Amino acid sequence: xxxxESTRTPRAVLACGEIRxxxxxxxxxxxxRAAAQLLALRADERALTSERPxxxxxxxxxxxxxxxxxxxxxxxxxxxVGTVAARAALTEGRxxxxxxxxxxxxxxxxxxxxxxxxxxxxxxxxxLGKLPHEAVAQGVLGGGRTGDLDAGLIAEGxxxxxxxxxxxxxxxxxxxxxxxxxxxALPAAPGEGFxxxxxxxxxxxxxxxxxxxxxxTPAAGLAxxxxxxxxxxxxxxxxxxxxxxxxxxxxxxxxxxxxxxxxRPAVDHLLHLWMPRARVSPELAALWDPxxxxxxxxxxxxxxxxxxRDQLTLHAIPTPHQEVEPVP
Amino acid sequence: MLVFAASDKGGTGRSVTSANLxxxxxxxxxxxxxxxxxxxxxxxxxxxxxxGAMRGTEERGLHSYLEGEVAEPAxxxxxxxxxxxxxxxxxxxxxxxxxxxxxxxxxxxxIGEESLQRCIDLLLRLNGEFDVTVVDLSAGRSYAVDMVxxxxxHPRMRxxxxxxxxxxxxxxxxxxxxxxxxxxxxxxxxxxxxxxxxKEALEAAIRFVRAAVPDPESPLWSQGSPAQAAWxxxxxxxxxxxxxxxxxxxxxxLGIVPLEPILQWREQLITxxxxxxxxxxxxxTLEALEEIARRLTDDxxxxxx
Numbered sequence: 001x002x003x004x005e006s007t008r009t010p011r012a013v014l015a016c017g018e019i020r021x022x023x024x025x026x027x028x029x030x031x032x033r034a035a036a037q038l039l040a041l042r043a044d045e046r047a048l049t050s051e052r053p054x055x056x057x058x059x060x061x062x063x064x065x066x067x068x069x070x071x072x073x074x075x076x077x078x079x080x081v082g083t084v085a086a087r088a089a090l091t092e093g094r095x096x097x098x099x100x101x102x103x104x105x106x107x108x109x110x111x112x113x114x115x116x117x118x119x120x121x122x123x124x125x126x127x128l129g130k131l132p133h134e135a136v137a138q139g140v141l142g143g144g145r146t147g148d149l150d151a152g153l154i155a156e157g158x159x160x161x162x163x164x165x166x167x168x169x170x171x172x173x174x175x176x177x178x179x180x181x182x183x184x185a186l187p188a189a190p191g192e193g194f195x196x197x198x199x200x201x202x203x204x205x206x207x208x209x210x211x212x213x214x215x216x217t218p219a220a221g222l223a224x225x226x227x228x229x230x231x232x233x234x235x236x237x238x239x240x241x242x243x244x245x246x247x248x249x250x251x252x253x254x255x256x257x258x259x260x261x262x263x264r265p266a267v268d269h270l271l272h273l274w275m276p277r278a279r280v281s282p283e284l285a286a287l288w289d290p291x292x293x294x295x296x297x298x299x300x301x302x303x304x305x306x307x308x309r310d311q312l313t314l315h316a317i318p319t320p321h322q323e324v325e326p327v328p
Numbered sequence: 329m330l331v332f333a334a335s336d337k338g339g340t341g342r343s344v345t346s347a348n349l350x351x352x353x354x355x356x357x358x359x360x361x362x363x364x365x366x367x368x369x370x371x372x373x374x375x376x377x378x379x380g381a382m383r384g385t386e387e388r389g390l391h392s393y394l395e396g397e398v399a400e401p402a403x404x405x406x407x408x409x410x411x412x413x414x415x416x417x418x419x420x421x422x423x424x425x426x427x428x429x430x431x432x433x434x435x436x437x438x439i440g441e442e443s444l445q446r447c448i449d450l451l452l453r454l455n456g457e458f459d460v461t462v463v464d465l466s467a468g469r470s471y472a473v474d475m476v477x478x479x480x481x482h483p484r485m486r487x488x489x490x491x492x493x494x495x496x497x498x499x500x501x502x503x504x505x506x507x508x509x510x511x512x513x514x515x516x517x518x519x520x521x522x523x524x525x526x527k528e529a530l531e532a533a534i535r536f537v538r539a540a541v542p543d544p545e546s547p548l549w550s551q552g553s554p555a556q557a558a559w560x561x562x563x564x565x566x567x568x569x570x571x572x573x574x575x576x577x578x579x580x581x582l583g584i585v586p587l588e589p590i591l592q593w594r595e596q597l598i599t600x601x602x603x604x605x606x607x608x609x610x611x612x613t614l615e616a617l618e619e620i621a622r623r624l625t626d627d628x629x630x631x632x633x
Contacts, residue, residue: 172456
């Protein structure tokens, strides 16, 4: 007998989510036990922790029930009902991320079902009727109207909750800005594999990622890939800004301490975090390749690291060169 | 560093002066947030000349944020969104200058535990992101003052440094009122102690800014009669004595802003251009603002009086 329409797991045609990435506001990085304590969001489940290739902890999923219109680029109002899954991760006890995600089937029933039927499919949001998935993907990436389904709000709520944790002493070792990364994964053409269609830096701290993936790629894996992208993009952004804040050259030579003070936190807290693809499944890891080629994330990172090391070396040397510099 | 700007009365130039301090700090390379907690009459949009950017933030301002209606308050990047032609050309090596506007038409409101927690969330996040956060508070012993006193006394904020600037004009009434705001039974210090602040530490974190002070030596008054000059001198003396008697004497003054038409009438940021090119602002005013901005983080000016 064919399964009843209402309980069949529909095929997903769109997965999306949003990730917040920020520096953990604590003077010392959390060790793996403290990290697990911070990320114990549910009494019945422990956070996942791993120590290779770096310290990493991830909470179990929490679910948020939603019943609201989907954002869409063409103004179509499609109501959707279901649950959004959210989780938090801490890398090297230093970089905190919260990530909310959901996926959508191509069609849903015309009327809302009993709530229990949504609860058995965590992270699935079902449209009432047919899903205009291209328009919705564009709507998600562009940001919806007030009241539309917004994974960013759910990620933000989880982040706020974690930042109130008594483990945190609220003494960040340096000033930094959080970033937001919105992503949407649309179905690839039949026979085609995974493809990164677009990665954009919008505004100052918003990034958007548009993917093409074979149907039924698990949303959790896609979220893990995007969390990895968000983490490394945040590292680049943060270190670039740190170097931006340093006044180099002769004018600054009078205060060499300032350069060391500004760059030291990068060495203490960030330089060892670069490890792209470490937590990405093998078939999704290839999605990193275009970014490595152009603009070349790792290439830029290496250059930044080298610049920081050069600056620190320069400032470690007593400065006889000051004497021979021409006086303006 | 959090800097709270308070005043007993309106019309003391608190908003416009604190906005100018924020601007001056950004020019020196600091990342600066300006938070408009002047719930009664938000004016920051005019000072930073961002009326266009304010459209669409009416329901996403700080008021809505504190009441839990939006998850994050609206922010306006001043360099990018200002309509002031001189500010648009963001000077090289300057830091970010971000305005957190209040809601249009949002009045004073009582604070509950949840708004207090949200206020703490916001101040902690700003402290992690900006070098200096200037918080402009509604005049008097307002809910805004209560809220930040409670927030800064909260254990979550124990490691966040803060300072208070109390603005007042240089008249008898304003001197007495400013002293009352800080030292009266339920003033900032009394109210702070009630909420768990240490009296001495709080006292040491409060400095006064005298605004719109006519300088008897200024060329502005050089046309006056000798009698006028002598009278001004005497009044100035008397006010100094009065201020000292009310525990707001020179030792707790962070700076003095001269009487400046551009601050009084136009309520805008004073740029170097206003002083050098168009000469509509006085050089002394700009220098006073630069000096106060510098002293904000200079511990030598924040020793115990």
